[in-house]
Amino acid sequence: SYVLTQPPSVSVAPGKTATITCGGINIGSKSVHWHQQKPGQAPVLVVYEDSDRPSGIPERFSGSNSGNTATLTISRVEAGDEADYYCQVWDRSSDHLVFGGGTKVTVL
Amino acid sequence: QVQLVESGGGVVQPGRSLRLSCAASGFTFSNFGMHWVRQVPGKGLEWVAMIWYDGYERYYADSVKGRFTTSRDNSKNTLYLQMNSLRVEDTAVYFCAKGGNEYVLDSWGQGTLVTVSS
Numbered sequence: 767s768y769v770l771t772q773p774p775s776v777s778v779a780p781g782k783t784a785t786i787t788c789g790g791i792n793i794g795s796k797s798v799h800w801h802q803q804k805p806g807q808a809p810v811l812v813v814y815e816d817s818d819r820p821s822g823i824p825e826r827f828s829g830s831n832s833g834n835t836a837t838l839t840i841s842r843v844e845a846g847d848e849a850d851y852y853c854q855v856w857d858r859s860s861d862h863l864v865f866g867g868g869t870k871v872t873v874l
Numbered sequence: 875q876v877q878l879v880e881s882g883g884g885v886v887q888p889g890r891s892l893r894l895s896c897a898a899s900g901f902t903f904s905n906f907g908m909h910w911v912r913q914v915p916g917k918g919l920e921w922v923a924m925i926w927y928d929g930y931e932r933y934y935a936d937s938v939k940g941r942f943t944t945s946r947d948n949s950k951n952t953l954y955l956q957m958n959s960l961r962v963e964d965t966a967v968y969f970c971a972k973g974g975n976e977y978v979l980d981s982w983g984q985g986t987l988v989t990v991s992s
Contacts, residue, residue: 797978799976801979809919810982811978811980811982814976814980854978856977862921863933863977865919866918867918
């Protein structure tokens, strides 16, 4: 089955840039979506189809996808960005939806 | 706006059954695929099942295939998850989520906790 690999944690100072990677074989050929989950809350979609933002999501959140790595970038990080972030794709070969293991972003 | 409200969670013994519901509002329910996702407290997200907008196709994670069944009633704007032969490892918060283009999960419910314990 298709596997997505994320770093378990990323630490970033306020105002700096956080970069979260999501690795998968030829992931550049798939549409990647990113979800943010704060403690005790449901996930929220922050980036869809590699690089688009739902309404209400700040422009500070951006995404890219190429080759074997998709990336979520959070610019000018704020304390409120502290959360777990999950990448997600649909694997057409198995008709399964797949999540990465999640990355905990800590704002120093 | 989109609202998804899960219900039906609780404590159940191993081997027993439970049915979860997800009441949808704020969008045309019959036009969208729907998903179930679960999360063991403190752990990551695990996809459970998906059903097409018309119920024609359903897909399941290997961990639940043959034990769980998802269905929908488009006249009631409600999604269901029938869980049979429950195991301790099925203990989790269960979320329903609205599907979109490219199988994005674009809206989530708040979740309902299922605890399987003797």
